[in-house]
Amino acid sequence: MKQIIKNIFSKQEIAILVPFLILILFFYSRNEAMLNHVTITSILRTIAFPALISMGMVQLMIAGEIDLSTASVMSFCAVLTAKLVRDFNFSITEAVIISLLCSLLIGFINAFLSVKIGIFSVIATIGTGFIVRGGSYLFTNGLPIYPLPESFAILGSLRPFNISFTFFLMLGIALFVQLLLTSTKWGTSIYATGSNWQAAEVSGINTFKVKMLCFMATSFLSGCAGLLTMSQLPGTPGDPIIGLNLELDILAGVIVGGVSLYGGRGSAIGSLIGVAFIQIVRSGLVIGHFNPYLQLPALGLLLMLAVGWDVIKHKKNVA
Amino acid sequence: MNSNRIKFLIYKFPEFGILLAVIISFTIFYVADNSIAETSTLVRMATQGTCIGFAAYGMGYLMISGEIDLSSGSVAGLTAAISGMMLDSGYSELTSYMAALSAAAMVGFLNSFMTLVIGIPSFFGTLGTSFAASGLCIWLLKGRWIYTGDYIPFLDLIFSPSPFLDFPWIFLFYIFLIILGDTLIRTSKLGTILKATGGNLISAKIAGINTNYVKTSCFILTSINFGFAGILVMGYGGTADFSIGLDWILWVIAIAIIGGGSLRGGVGSIFGTFLGVCLIQIIRIGLMNAEIQTNAQKIVVGTILIGAATFDSLKSKSKT
Numbered sequence: 001m002k003q004i005i006k007n008i009f010s011k012q013e014i015a016i017l018v019p020f021l022i023l024i025l026f027f028y029s030r031n032e033a034m035l036n037h038v039t040i041t042s043i044l045r046t047i048a049f050p051a052l053i054s055m056g057m058v059q060l061m062i063a064g065e066i067d068l069s070t071a072s073v074m075s076f077c078a079v080l081t082a083k084l085v086r087d088f089n090f091s092i093t094e095a096v097i098i099s100l101l102c103s104l105l106i107g108f109i110n111a112f113l114s115v116k117i118g119i120f121s122v123i124a125t126i127g128t129g130f131i132v133r134g135g136s137y138l139f140t141n142g143l144p145i146y147p148l149p150e151s152f153a154i155l156g157s158l159r160p161f162n163i164s165f166t167f168f169l170m171l172g173i174a175l176f177v178q179l180l181l182t183s184t185k186w187g188t189s190i191y192a193t194g195s196n197w198q199a200a201e202v203s204g205i206n207t208f209k210v211k212m213l214c215f216m217a218t219s220f221l222s223g224c225a226g227l228l229t230m231s232q233l234p235g236t237p238g239d240p241i242i243g244l245n246l247e248l249d250i251l252a253g254v255i256v257g258g259v260s261l262y263g264g265r266g267s268a269i270g271s272l273i274g275v276a277f278i279q280i281v282r283s284g285l286v287i288g289h290f291n292p293y294l295q296l297p298a299l300g301l302l303l304m305l306a307v308g309w310d311v312i313k314h315k316k317n318v319a
Numbered sequence: 320m321n322s323n324r325i326k327f328l329i330y331k332f333p334e335f336g337i338l339l340a341v342i343i344s345f346t347i348f349y350v351a352d353n354s355i356a357e358t359s360t361l362v363r364m365a366t367q368g369t370c371i372g373f374a375a376y377g378m379g380y381l382m383i384s385g386e387i388d389l390s391s392g393s394v395a396g397l398t399a400a401i402s403g404m405m406l407d408s409g410y411s412e413l414t415s416y417m418a419a420l421s422a423a424a425m426v427g428f429l430n431s432f433m434t435l436v437i438g439i440p441s442f443f444g445t446l447g448t449s450f451a452a453s454g455l456c457i458w459l460l461k462g463r464w465i466y467t468g469d470y471i472p473f474l475d476l477i478f479s480p481s482p483f484l485d486f487p488w489i490f491l492f493y494i495f496l497i498i499l500g501d502t503l504i505r506t507s508k509l510g511t512i513l514k515a516t517g518g519n520l521i522s523a524k525i526a527g528i529n530t531n532y533v534k535t536s537c538f539i540l541t542s543i544n545f546g547f548a549g550i551l552v553m554g555y556g557g558t559a560d561f562s563i564g565l566d567w568i569l570w571v572i573a574i575a576i577i578g579g580g581s582l583r584g585g586v587g588s589i590f591g592t593f594l595g596v597c598l599i600q601i602i603r604i605g606l607m608n609a610e611i612q613t614n615a616q617k618i619v620v621g622t623i624l625i626g627a628a629t630f631d632s633l634k635s636k637s638k639t
Contacts, residue, residue: 118636119628120582122389122442123572127625130569134617141612248450261443293461296454304433304447311439 064263082238385584403559
């Protein structure tokens with residue numbers, strides 16, 4: 001019995017649920033509004049975007065790389081689509097396809113720099129992130145692009161069960177990624193690439209291809225998240241500040257959810273819980289009448305704790 | 320033969336290539352717009368360059384010893400915020416700066432603790448402290464702008480023009496530090512110790528170097544430098560606000576890597592970081608003079624960062 005309990009809690013995805021519930025109860029005890037209908041739906045709507053991106057990030061991090069340009073890609077895709085539609089008379093479909101192709105290209109460049117050339121992916125993606133965000137400000141002079149056709153808001157204004165379209169899209173993708181990771185050959189090759197790429201290479205896995213597809217998936221999902229954010233904003237402006245500082249939420253969420261910085265460990269459900277955890281902390285600090293400026297230091301601290309925990313666990317496994 | 324000689328030069332003096340890049344870019348901008356060579360522009364370049372240069376200065380040492388620190392901007396912002404708040408509530412200049420710099424040193428110590436004791440790779444550890452420090456800075460300032468222009472006679476003094484071509488005193492001090500550091504690295508035991516620590520940790524340990532001590536000192540030195548740079552920016556602008564240090568992460572890493580520092584440790588040069596600062600400043604001011612949007616700077620510097628990192632990576636690949 002003891003062993004079973006130990007086994008269950010050795011999975012970080014499940015272990016994280018305990019502080020998760022405690023936090024919710026704590027914030028609930030400070031203010032009962034924590035668990036009312038409005039709060040919960042707004043939290044679910046907010047986590048949809050970082051969670052959507054984290055579904056690419058989780059694969060990428062299991063494969064042993066990282067991407068810090070996600071939030072910039074969000075902004076870039078939204079702005080590019082808006083620009084193409086308003087100033088160059090593209091139809092919405094064409095513009096969306098072009099900007100998503102651009103996001104795939106950015107993912108490919110990230111992969112090429114990190115894997116083929118061998119720059120650490122942290123540095124390479126900081127570089128591409130700045131270039132991409134610089135691009136999106138340059139396009140717009142820093143001002144939102146509007147007015148745009150009302151049909152931009154079609155997806156964003158859908159409210160199934162009063163939540164949002166993005167949330168259900170994200171849930172679907174999360175399930176899909178979880179299945180991919182646990183029960184397909186693709187999943188196995190991601191884990192193999194991340195835990196020991198030489199061994200993976202020897203056993204016939206093209207690790208560059210695996211990492212490249214993971215990078216491209218992350219960028220693609222970031223692009224989608226950017227477009228969906230735009231579609232959900234009132235007046236659907238192509239605003240370059242879309243996704244500003246969101247990379248912290250994504251990264252912290254994924255790591256809190258049990259994905260290892262060293263690659264080879266993690267799950268989609270875990271990162272979903274992790275991203276939700278981050279949002280609970282953010283919203284809880286506001287609802288629980290704490291100083292709202294505490295959000296960022298709290299997240300930074302949480303990220304550091306999660307990283308420290310991950311490293312200690314990794315050391316134990318290696319030893 | 321001739322091309323071999325150039326290759327040898329570049330290999331032996333990595334600064335040679337950067338020097339060439341500095342000269343070429345300066346010439347290009349000069350041809351496009353003469354005003355870049357005017358004294359007033361040069362002074363402005365030197366003053367801004369000193370601020371970012373101090374931030375990159377410590378990174379030069381740290382990267383030779385084989386670690387990296389991504390918390391530059393946040394630590395600069397935090398230090399500026401602390402000293403601004405203390406000045407505002409009536410503390411003396413010296414006390415405020417000392418307190419703020421000790422906070423920066425504490426961040427450096429935390430970085431080294433995470434890297435050396437817990438074993439988090441410095442990329443990730445310092446990314447964490449970066450988020451934490453910028454959060455702390457925002458929390459402290461709560462969106463305020465603190466006007467400090469009236470309480471900083473010392474900073475005003477070091478920013479005042481010196482007899483030498485009207486460059487500010489702090490710039491001369493920066494040059495002095497660069498020469499001092501470069502000479503130390505090239506001629507004294509310090510250079511050997513740093514390079515051994517970064518190049519081959521295990522041999523360095525066997526040779527009796529206390530590598531943890533070396534790295535901890537570098538981390539703390541780097542953070543104090545970031546902090547000092549933050550205070551300088553505050554003094555230059557006369558206000559402490561959350562925007563100090565924004566986007567520095569890009570500039571500082573770019574400068575350190577352009578300056579010949581390797582992400583794999585063991586090599587680098589302090590004079591190189593100076594040339595890196597020159598290159599970045601020429602590009603910033605050049606683009607500004609050409610009335611190109613400031614956002615284009617990010618693109619250019621991001622591209623340079625990736626280019627330099629690519630060069631560094633290919634070089635270390637060809638060696639092995």
